[in-house]
Amino acid sequence: MSKPHISIQNLNVSYEGHHVLKDITLDIPEKQITTIIGPSGCGKTTLLRSINRLIDLIDGVKVSGKVLVGKTNVFDNGIDVTDIRKKMGFIAQMPNPLPMSTYDNIAYGPRIHGIKERKRLDQIVEHCLQTASLWNEVKNRLTEPASKLSAGQQQRLCLARALAIEPEVLLCDEPTSALDPISAGHIEEQLLTLKKDYTIVFVTHVLRQAKRLADHVIFLYLGELVEQGPAETVFYQPSDPKTKAYVEGVFG
Amino acid sequence: MDKRKLEENFYKILMIGSTLIIVGSLVSILIVVLFKGALALSISMLTQTPKGGYYLGKEGGILNAIIGSLYLAGGATFIAFITSLPTALYLNEYAGRSKLAIFTRQSLDILWSVPSIIYGVFGFTIMVYLGLRASLLGGIIALALLELPIMVRVMDEVMKMVPLKLKEASYALGATKLETTLNVITRQALPGVLMAILLAVGRAVGDAASILFTAGYSDAIPGSLFDPAASLPLAVFFQLGTPFPEVQQRAYASGFILLVIVLSLSIASRLLTKRFMRYVIK
Numbered sequence: 001m002s003k004p005h006i007s008i009q010n011l012n013v014s015y016e017g018h019h020v021l022k023d024i025t026l027d028i029p030e031k032q033i034t035t036i037i038g039p040s041g042c043g044k045t046t047l048l049r050s051i052n053r054l055i056d057l058i059d060g061v062k063v064s065g066k067v068l069v070g071k072t073n074v075f076d077n078g079i080d081v082t083d084i085r086k087k088m089g090f091i092a093q094m095p096n097p098l099p100m101s102t103y104d105n106i107a108y109g110p111r112i113h114g115i116k117e118r119k120r121l122d123q124i125v126e127h128c129l130q131t132a133s134l135w136n137e138v139k140n141r142l143t144e145p146a147s148k149l150s151a152g153q154q155q156r157l158c159l160a161r162a163l164a165i166e167p168e169v170l171l172c173d174e175p176t177s178a179l180d181p182i183s184a185g186h187i188e189e190q191l192l193t194l195k196k197d198y199t200i201v202f203v204t205h206v207l208r209q210a211k212r213l214a215d216h217v218i219f220l221y222l223g224e225l226v227e228q229g230p231a232e233t234v235f236y237q238p239s240d241p242k243t244k245a246y247v248e249g250v251f252g
Numbered sequence: 253m254d255k256r257k258l259e260e261n262f263y264k265i266l267m268i269g270s271t272l273i274i275v276g277s278l279v280s281i282l283i284v285v286l287f288k289g290a291l292a293l294s295i296s297m298l299t300q301t302p303k304g305g306y307y308l309g310k311e312g313g314i315l316n317a318i319i320g321s322l323y324l325a326g327g328a329t330f331i332a333f334i335t336s337l338p339t340a341l342y343l344n345e346y347a348g349r350s351k352l353a354i355f356t357r358q359s360l361d362i363l364w365s366v367p368s369i370i371y372g373v374f375g376f377t378i379m380v381y382l383g384l385r386a387s388l389l390g391g392i393i394a395l396a397l398l399e400l401p402i403m404v405r406v407m408d409e410v411m412k413m414v415p416l417k418l419k420e421a422s423y424a425l426g427a428t429k430l431e432t433t434l435n436v437i438t439r440q441a442l443p444g445v446l447m448a449i450l451l452a453v454g455r456a457v458g459d460a461a462s463i464l465f466t467a468g469y470s471d472a473i474p475g476s477l478f479d480p481a482a483s484l485p486l487a488v489f490f491q492l493g494t495p496f497p498e499v500q501q502r503a504y505a506s507g508f509i510l511l512v513i514v515l516s517l518s519i520a521s522r523l524l525t526k527r528f529m530r531y532v533i534k
Contacts, residue, residue, distance in 0.1 A: 052424060054420060054423065054424060057416070057419070057420065057423065059348070059349070082426040082427070082428055083426070084426075085423065085424055085425065085426040086425075086426035088424075089424075090424035090425075092417060092420065092421070092424075094417060096415075096417040096418060096420065096421040096533075097421075097533065098418060098421055098422065098435075098436055098439075098533075099418065099436065099439045099440040099531045099532050099533050100435075100439060100531050101531070108422070108425060108427075108435065109425040109426070112425065112426065112427050112428075112431050112435075113426065145530050145531045147531070147532070147533050147534065158421070161421075161425070162424075162425075165425055165426060
């Protein structure tokens with residue numbers, strides 16, 4: 001395993017008495033794709049959203065433990081949560097363009113982080129759309145509302161938007177589950193290219209997808225970490241009988 | 253015909269019937285007002301102030317009331333808007349489920365149903381206390397109070413419907429609460445905000461009771477905020493109260509002008525809303 005980029009230590013999360021994540025300790029390697037797998041309701045999304053503290057938006061959430069990104073614990077008091085989130089691009093399950101034009105969707109992040117110069121913004125928009133291989137499809141309609149794009153294009157727009165804030169990490173919460181197979185394929189291809197520059201954490205409940213993408217795998221079951229390790233080991237020589245049953249398709 | 257099909261048709265007819273009653277009422281109001289006021293309608297109605305003594309005048313027009321109403325509604329809407337938008341944003345994005353938020357919403361709902369004469373009397377009492385006489389400013393403040401609960405509560409309901417996924421998208425990019433509120437929530441809720449303004453203006457421009465004591469009446473166009481101001485609803489009220497048929501006819505004409513102003517405001521804001529709908533995420 002290459003050196004860890006994110007290190008989670010004894011993380012516990014509960015919502016209004018419901019214990020969702022139980023004492024999770026694991027490492028996420030740098031510049032690889034780590035997939036979080038497990039049946040629905042096992043805490044995959046909560047784990048992902050703990051990393052950029054999006055779980056803060058939920059009322060009545062309680063967290064203990066540490067999520068270290070580099071040397072910073074994102075849950076430390078006195079940490080500016082916007083700094084944490086700026087380091088992490090987030091792609092949600094359903095495409096969620098903002099109520100503005102395609103151009104402004106991408107420029108939104110850089111603008112709030114202080115880039116005002118039009119020429120610089122133009123460059124960022126073009127570069128990010130190209131990286132998300134959307135540029136050719138939208139270059140002539142940048143001022144049109146982003147909601148006019150197809151679902152597949154919207155999700156690539158969300159990827160481009162995430163890249164525009166120059167993050168170190170990409171957090172993906174089942175980003176292809178609402179897409180047709182061709183659009184899903186586009187996103188997967190881009191992530192495989194992007195992993196040379198970014199640490200990618202990818203939540204999925206589609207085992208075949210995890211097998212296509214993963215370098216490193218985390219298997220959660222009912223809020224507990226069952227197994228983590230390199231993809232080949234977890235998929236083909238799992239040490240825990242529950243992992244073995246899950247990857248063989250006995251349940252889930 | 254089987255029972256379910258019969259049922260389907262019965263309720264469909266019921267719905268169409270109700271809709272027709274509503275549309276029909278609007279059309280018949282317009283027809284009656286136009287029919288009764290037609291003889292008094294003329295260009296001079298729109299371009300002149302009353303002549304031949306006070307608002308009972310049989311000559312001249314009601315320009316004083318048209319301008320007065322526009323000033324009153326415009327000023328009140330401006331004041332109500334700049335206080336409503338921050339209040340609605342605060343209730344939705346900052347106050348959460350706090351006691352203050354619950355209390356504020358409850359108060360606004362009560363204020364919404366307070367009869368407008370109460371706002372008028374309240375405004376008048378304050379003005380007497382301060383030694384002010386009936387004036388444009390007094391009317392504007394009374395109408396702003398009348399508009400506030402409508403604006404805040406409509407905006408509030410619209411902002412509640414902004415999907416969480418949009419806020420999440422903004423926060424995930426490292427936006428602060430204020431940035432998310434101003435750039436995302438306000439944009440998404442914009443058509444609804446316009447609707448809130450329209451509803452409030454509609455109530456303000458047609459209200460007579462709240463400005464009866466606060467704005468007063470005058471046959472001149474107000475020259476400053478401290479002059480009394482005429483208004484269309486009061487013009488209708490006073491003209492209709494006279495024993496002279498010619499003046500009563502002018503009341504219908506004034507009513508018709510008021511209706512046309514409200515309708516054009518409504519149509520204009522509908523067109524505007526359509527433009528702003530472009531970027532809204534459905």
